[in-house]
Amino acid sequence: MKILLDIQDKNITIEEDSIQIKKHQGILAKFISAKLTYTPTHCECCGVKNENYTVYKNGTKTSRITLPMSGIYPTFLNLKKQRFFCKACNASFIARTSIVKEHCFISYHTRAKVLIKSTDAQSLTDIAKDCSVSTTTVQRIITTEAKKYEPYYHALPKHLSFDEFKYAKGQMAFEYVNGENGISSIF
Numbered sequence: 452m453k454i455l456l457d458i459q460d461k462n463i464t465i466e467e468d469s470i471q472i473k474k475h476q477g478i479l480a481k482f483i484s485a486k487l488t489y490t491p492t493h494c495e496c497c498g499v500k501n502e503n504y505t506v507y508k509n510g511t512k513t514s515r516i517t518l519p520m521s522g523i524y525p526t527f528l529n530l531k532k533q534r535f536f537c538k539a540c541n542a543s544f545i546a547r548t549s550i551v552k553e554h555c556f557i558s559y560h561t562r563a564k565v566l567i568k569s570t571d572a573q574s575l576t577d578i579a580k581d582c583s584v585s586t587t588t589v590q591r592i593i594t595t596e597a598k599k600y601e602p603y604y605h606a607l608p609k610h611l612s613f614d615e616f617k618y619a620k621g622q623m624a625f626e627y628v629n630g631e632n633g634i635s636s637i638f
């Protein structure tokens with residue numbers, strides 16, 4: 452089951468008889484139940500080493516995580532995440548997983564699928580439907596990713612190289628290059 456769903460996190464166990472097909476937002480969807488647990492080496496809040504049960508398991512919190520569609524149904528993972536309590540700092544924290552960002556409900560695989568689809572000529576509505584997310588989510592994922600590639604114009608690099616050269620039909624062009632990373636602009 453984990454192979455079918457491309458779930459590589461070793462701390463996730465799919466529960467027995469875990470598949471349910473039921474209506475969700477007006478359409479049939481597949482819900483798979485699983486559990487995420489492990490023994491933490493440290494407390495995530497104060498950093499104390501987990502020796503002699505300083506950090507102990509204390510209940511679970513279930514998140515509904517959107518996965519890429521499996522078969523013909525939109526697919527969700529009802530993931531029971533382990534909660535931990537630290538006796539050293541009296542704080543609790545929740546188990547982490549590699550399939551979804553903290554405090555987020557859209558799996559990394561679904562985010563990747565949205566981004567791959569966004570490079571095709573497809574409307575936001577089509578991508579949203581194929582990935583079982585809202586159009587707002589599709590837009591947000593694309594915008595977040597695009598921001599990583601926005602050039603930074605607010606300061607000049609320490610080393611700047613520039614040159615002018617002739618190009619098409621004898622026109623002149625001006626090029627300047629950031630000497631540190633090789634990123635160039637041409638006018």
Ligand SMILES: [Zn+2]
Pocket residue numbers: 494495496497498499537538539540541542
């Ligand atoms: Zn602690």
